[in-house]
Amino acid sequence: MNEAELRKKIRAAVDDARAKNPMAPSVTNTVTQDFVANAQLAVGGSAAMLYLPDECEAIASIAPSVYINMGTALPFYAETLPRMIRALADNKTPWVLDPVGIGMSALRTELLRQMKQFPPTIIRGNASEIIAVARLWNLIDAQAIGNVRGVDSTDEVGSARSAAIILADYIKGAVAVSGPEDLITDGRSIAYSAGGSPLMTKITGGGCSLGGVMAVYLAVTDPFTAAITATAAYNAAGLFAASNTTAPASFKVAFIDALYENSAAIVAENALRLEEV
Amino acid sequence: MNEAELRKKIRAAVDDARAKNPMAPSVTNTVTQDFVANAQLAVGGSAAMLYLPDECEAIASIAPSVYINMGTALPFYAETLPRMIRALADNKTPWVLDPVGIGMSALRTELLRQMKQFPPTIIRGNASEIIAVARLWNLIDAQAIGNVRGVDSTDEVGSARSAAIILADYIKGAVAVSGPEDLITDGRSIAYSAGGSPLMTKITGGGCSLGGVMAVYLAVTDPFTAAITATAAYNAAGLFAASNTTAPASFKVAFIDALYENSAAIVAENALRLEEV
């Protein structure tokens, strides 16, 4: 993977999302739906949040890409998600998984376990969540490090490096690990993306909405480029927003505005380094 | 219908909503509830979102008006909505329907079909949704044009003109079709309302919250005036907000602020033209 080539693909993804206005529907948590939808719209996509089994199954066959975020698992997910992930696999529809809250209940664990058989195209999470998925799917030693505290990570990005590579290899897609410097891998190359702001951790839904934006880009490009483009767009917008605000609510407004105003060049030129596995 | 008279009624509706602070409860989608509630408060109303069958049935008999938005249908709507719309009819409580997502699942279709027998007082949607309701209720030819893509319209406002008139006539209320220029009809007259901003399509919940604001005005005036007043308030606020902002998140803040600060005169004098059917 050549860096110049990658930056060219990022630039194209930013432009294509705006030109094609892809609808990337979600099953996502009730807390941050507004942020997810507004972030998807800001980068040029369109949003729809769904719950019912039959419509989630149906949308899986017509949407160009889909987002599933486990943040607030609801009782009827027991029917909705198995039907949906099977339909996604049957239709080869690419999709993004945010395994937030992994390990918190029997239902979440069972649903996430089923996703080993019907895998996502991109997995996005913090270090603890990525390690937990790899462990749940028996891709790494069950004794491997990794701790989740509710929705927060207690591990460093670097500690998830090998879990991310193994997972990306297994799903034949991309894995994105959020942290001070973000790590994205397709199992062969690793991209490190920098920028953003500590204020991102002071607003709810930064990670959730990033997953939704990855789903928008996944409708117009390959998984590795989609995950990197969304991450770079977030890092560029966060950096810009933090240069104008110092408190979380005005930061959030400035951040979404910046996502909307990001040029393709700004996203493509955001700090990025590549490493071969 | 005389234009001067209509503007007088709009002015009175804006003032009355602020004076009477009517509570217009909703069954509405989980994505945009915050926006719906804040918009209802901004124009002087009060908000409450509900899900349980018995309380939705009970509120239908005591609220001055109600809002039902189908955006995120949930499994228990199968019990909640039939009981609620029957109670709304029994109590002659006026209500606003936003049929967003029409056609996406068996449950939505069945619930919307039942509303033919227990009809809303105002139906608000984009052109595709309005055509789809008229078709579902067999009021127009099933072959008539009209396409819904998830929550987005793929039809022009003008193409929904006859469906809107037929629907308004059937429900003996008003139908509002959102678009670059909005069309509102009571089946005899058509009001065209202009203003707003393309940025309205870059934030989630513009249409949903407009329906909630129509429900607030419906508590203090007739359906046709309520639908026009809400639309004019949105167009005036959108125009003002767009004069001060160029990106979606700051636009949304400015828009809600403008809804709150709109004088009755500003809403009544917003661009409006009348046409007899």
Place this chain on the structure above:
Amino acid sequence: MNEAELRKKIRAAVDDARAKNPMAPSVTNTVTQDFVANAQLAVGGSAAMLYLPDECEAIASIAPSVYINMGTALPFYAETLPRMIRALADNKTPWVLDPVGIGMSALRTELLRQMKQFPPTIIRGNASEIIAVARLWNLIDAQAIGNVRGVDSTDEVGSARSAAIILADYIKGAVAVSGPEDLITDGRSIAYSAGGSPLMTKITGGGCSLGGVMAVYLAVTDPFTAAITATAAYNAAGLFAASNTTAPASFKVAFIDALYENSAAIVAENALRLEEV
């Protein structure tokens, strides 16, 4: 209770929440979750919203404090809440109740009735809600005054004074009554906290998010101090935000920013007077 001592404890609570970043998970309404979570983050806490019975039961045994807000009761609360409140009692985990919507349905009434046996540590509500809880638990005469209109209070703060004292005494915790001047009592002392802004009633979720912030402080201090600290933080932030904005959406942004920027001294020195019962 000595005023200087109380102000010292408030100052310590503000600092401790920022230092310890306590996670205060919620079962809370779908309308204002974004506001609750962002307010909890702004004061230094962490947020997670949950629905499933088993994970609500599990979190009750590991969280330092919990928040339950009844705003939008959902069908499965019938299983989630009884298991959760029993686990909270078994583990002596302190928790905050916001009984919003009390009396609106059989399920809400039944759930709130059960909380008499497994009582919260803090109850936060408007005057009507506090009176309604005391009446539901047969702690005051069923004929006692008190009216709830949906989510709004129709009673004055002063009229809830005795109900608040009796309730605080019963739960051996604290009761907070919101109003133009807020009343907080532990059954022995009463603290009156002033500040805020009328604009707080023009945005949705002011009360809900205050309850969430009380839960954050409850993780680091005693119930009476936690309730006062959160109320003082809100009053100080509201006062500051209202000095810079005149409309609700920009007020909300400024308010959350101010919550984040509030120094411990500002919160501790906010207008407060003490009275012995």
